[in-house]
Amino acid sequence: MTSMHSPHRQQVLDALGIERWQLRAGGEPAEAVAEPVMAEAVAPPPAPAARPAAPPPAAPRSPPVAPAASPRPAAPPVQGRAAPAPAPLIEVPADWEGLRAVVKDCRQCKLCQTRTQTVFGVGVETAPLMVVGEGPGADEDAQGEPFVGRAGKLLDEMLKAIGHSRRENTYIANVVKCRPPGNRDPETDEVESCRPYLEQQIRLVRPRLIVGLGRIAAQRLLNSTDPLSRLRGPLYHYGPDQTPLLITYHPAYLLRSPREKAKSWEDLKKVHRFLRTGSLT
Numbered sequence: 001m002t003s004m005h006s007p008h009r010q011q012v013l014d015a016l017g018i019e020r021w022q023l024r025a026g027g028e029p030a031e032a033v034a035e036p037v038m039a040e041a042v043a044p045p046p047a048p049a050a051r052p053a054a055p056p057p058a059a060p061r062s063p064p065v066a067p068a069a070s071p072r073p074a075a076p077p078v079q080g081r082a083a084p085a086p087a088p089l090i091e092v093p094a095d096w097e098g099l100r101a102v103v104k105d106c107r108q109c110k111l112c113q114t115r116t117q118t119v120f121g122v123g124v125e126t127a128p129l130m131v132v133g134e135g136p137g138a139d140e141d142a143q144g145e146p147f148v149g150r151a152g153k154l155l156d157e158m159l160k161a162i163g164h165s166r167r168e169n170t171y172i173a174n175v176v177k178c179r180p181p182g183n184r185d186p187e188t189d190e191v192e193s194c195r196p197y198l199e200q201q202i203r204l205v206r207p208r209l210i211v212g213l214g215r216i217a218a219q220r221l222l223n224s225t226d227p228l229s230r231l232r233g234p235l236y237h238y239g240p241d242q243t244p245l246l247i248t249y250h251p252a253y254l255l256r257s258p259r260e261k262a263k264s265w266e267d268l269k270k271v272h273r274f275l276r277t278g279s280l281t
């Protein structure tokens with residue numbers, strides 16, 4: 001993890017609307033923004049090294065899997081939980097090379113008809129932090145990499161503020177790998193068709209923490225219809241490996257709503273703290 005004292009930090013904090021931020025003697029960020037009130041009941045925090053001891057499956061291909069695994073959030077329970085739509089069985093390769101090849105040519109949902117190319121994911125394949133967004137936009141569809149437009153630049157700045165980057169210690173993916181036309185929200189059947197790929201990426205990365213960006217990613221990861229304001233805050237656990245999961249704002253939303261940047265900064269501090277200590281407190 002890189003130092004949080006970089007000269008660029010002040011620029012980042014300025015961009016996030018934070019006036020000052022200093023490290024305490026113990027290394028914990030201390031800043032003008034008030035600490036978030038952790039009133040929500042949080043599930044018992046996992047040990048700092050939350051990765052399963054067992055290695056990922058060694059077989060070249062896993063058997064067909066039912067893609068709609070039910071994420072189980074910690075308390076409080078998510079309201080308005082939506083029943084996941086039935087999705088086709090997909091044979092999901094258990095290794096990166098095979099998975100990339102299958103996704104590249106995937107035609108499991110109608111988004112394949114309008115995409116320029118699939119956008120698989122980017123970053124360090126053994127990263128402790130995995131960021132999951134909604135889906136590719138126009139820039140991502142053109143370049144084949146997630147988060148490369150203005151929102152991507154802001155995401156990079158946000159990660160940098162907590163000592164992370166897609167080149168060093170973070171993996172970035174989306175809940176759908178193909179651009180929804182006109183930048184509409186991905187539909188339930190599209191997300192469920194694509195979910196096995198995301199779940200296999202999570203299985204291969206084995207992150208200590210997943211951060212879901214924005215309402216769509218949050219609702220799809222949690223099978224919820226609740227607004228982001230209700231989903232943001234608690235620590236959840238996702239998928240068969242019960243990977244810790246936090247929800248925060250999408251950087252595209254922060255570009256449109258700069259007043260929310262202070263709250264986003266609170267979330268980033270939680271991410272930093274969790275990765276350091278295995279706890280939100």
Ligand code: SF4
Pocket residue numbers: 103106107108109110111112118176177178190193194
């Ligand atoms: S969005 Fe996912 S499931 Fe749909 S075609 Fe693209 S890769 Fe396949």
